[in-house]
Amino acid sequence: MRIVIAGGHGRIALRLERLLAGRGDEVAGVIRRPGQAGDLLAAGAEPVVCDLESATVGDIARHLEGADAAVFAAGAGPGSGAERKDTVDRAAAVLFADAAEAAGVRRFLVVSSMGADREPPPGTDPVFAAYLRAKGAADADIRSRPGLDWTILRPGALTDEPGTGLVTLSTGSTGRGAVPRDDVAAVLAALLEDERGSVGLTLELIGGDTPVAEAVKAVAP
Template sequence: MRVVIAGGHGQIALRLTRLLAQRGDVPVGIVRNPDHVDDVREAGGDAVVLDLERATVDEVAAVLAGAHAAVFAAGAGPGSGAARKDTVDRAASVLFADAAEVAEVRRFLQVSAMGLDRADDPSMDEVFAVYLRAKDAADRAVIERSGLDWTILRPGRLTDDPGTGTVTLDDHVPPGAVTRDDVAAVLVALLDRPGTAGRVFELVGGDTPIDVALGA
């Protein structure tokens, strides 16, 4: 299976690349910085240098051509301002989804975030509120598409602790943390389950094996 990952140098994306490569799939990471190509390759994937803040739909669709699935795991990241929260977390997601439709890649996973309804909390940091609104707008844009078999994954607070292989996953779950390892493992499991298309899942750490959680 050829899987194209937007935000290919991100921490979740690199973990996902390793898992896919280890089982014989062909992960392709889209990166903005040429210096990141080697990291993607060391994780077992191919890398394509393309700036999703500047690329056209046709340029992205050319990378997606022939893929079995697309995963949007890009984000402006900590320390970025409000402008890049919009151009990466929202606009790049919309671009990637547009390109997937053009390339006729139906299976589409999007890594979002929990708590998107907190954006209007008056105590919320202004830039973080922009981030939440950008993620919400990106999710809505994906949900409205009939040309994609989409699944949206909304993890809780991310940690670098070792993965456990057990989670709490459902339409709505209590706030909590989840390891990046386990997020990547859930993404692999979602790719293997086309029946999860059209679902929005929240994800935190828990006691249920991933396969069992998705089977439920």
């Protein structure tokens, strides 16, 4: 299976690349900076240098040709302003989806955010509010596409604690909670193995007490 990951140098993406390469998948990660290539190679992934903020659909589609699945795990990141939340967390996700459709890649996973399905409450930090709105707009665009077999994953607060392999995964609300990035990557890897059951689902994810494989099977029987 060949999988192309946007935001290939991100902290979730690098973990996912290691998992996928370790099980024998062919993995490529889309990165902005050539200097990040070594980290991807160390994770077992092919580095693909392409700036999603300036690329065209055709530019990205060429990198997606022959892929079995695409994962959007890019983000503007901490320290970025509201404008980049829109250009990366929304516009780049839409562009990556356009490119997947152009390249004939149906399976499409998105790393979104808990809270992206509603208007941020009054008093929310303006930049964080822009981030949630951008994620929500991207999710809505992707859910509208019959040409994609999409799954949207909305984790809670991300941590760098070691993964436990135990999660709470739901098509409804999990309630607020934290989840290690290790476990987010493990859930994404399991969703990529699931061929049909999770298609068309928006899933919330936090730490819990159910093994990842069982949690994915429960929401995608």
